[in-house]
Amino acid sequence: MSRLLAGCRILIVEDEMLVLRGVEIALEELGCDSIHVAANVADALTLLAQNAIDAALLDVNLGGENSYSVADALVHAGIPFAFSTGYGDHGDRQDFDDRPVLRKPYVRATFTAVFEQLAQTMRLTTEVKYDPVERG
Template sequence: MRQKDIDVLRGVRILIVEDEPLLSMAMVDEIEEAGARVVGPVASVEGALEILATTPVDAAILDVELQKQLVYPVADRLIERDVPFVLTTGHDADGLPERYAAVPHSAKPAPASEALTMLADLLSRR
């Protein structure tokens, strides 16, 4: 990860929404190494929405499909709040709804650093 990414991420609260424990743990490690703070991780849409109702977040990494449920309600809530996020998916990203066309996405499995670099780029534009 580039030093400028680490500088941008330092102290940022990042929500992780991921239902695969190994990927989730890798993201937690990468986020903490960059000096950011992990919110979650959570493995369900309901859990993510509960966190968003009570806990401020600055950014998020969302797995598109969680236990056969799509993460779109969480993504929509983040858009309403103007919170940047990255989508990760093991499926064809061309199948994402048009409203997420401008949202960066990472193909799974990819290194956690890929999604985190995309998130740093989004945050640096603010």
């Protein structure tokens, strides 16, 4: 078992329960032990407001609504995230073109690579936010 995500708090926004369970298993295999789950935008925004989150995976299409408002909140909070979709890309928001996209069905190697990328971003962000050296 990998420890890539040990101590990381991950938000998963996914409305398909079978897909969600596969994501949870894959994250646990990467060492994640704190997974927050939402099936819709309102619940995701509530979880984001009430919990410390290190990274997120957002299904673009959530049963008729999209997850862009959650993505906007994550950008505002400086939290790295990836999109998940069964439709080819993340949609019409060009401002998210730099975000990783996981295509369904997931390929384990790609899933792991995306979370390696998010973990690297988390480490860099943490170093910037919590740099103990004061700058004069």
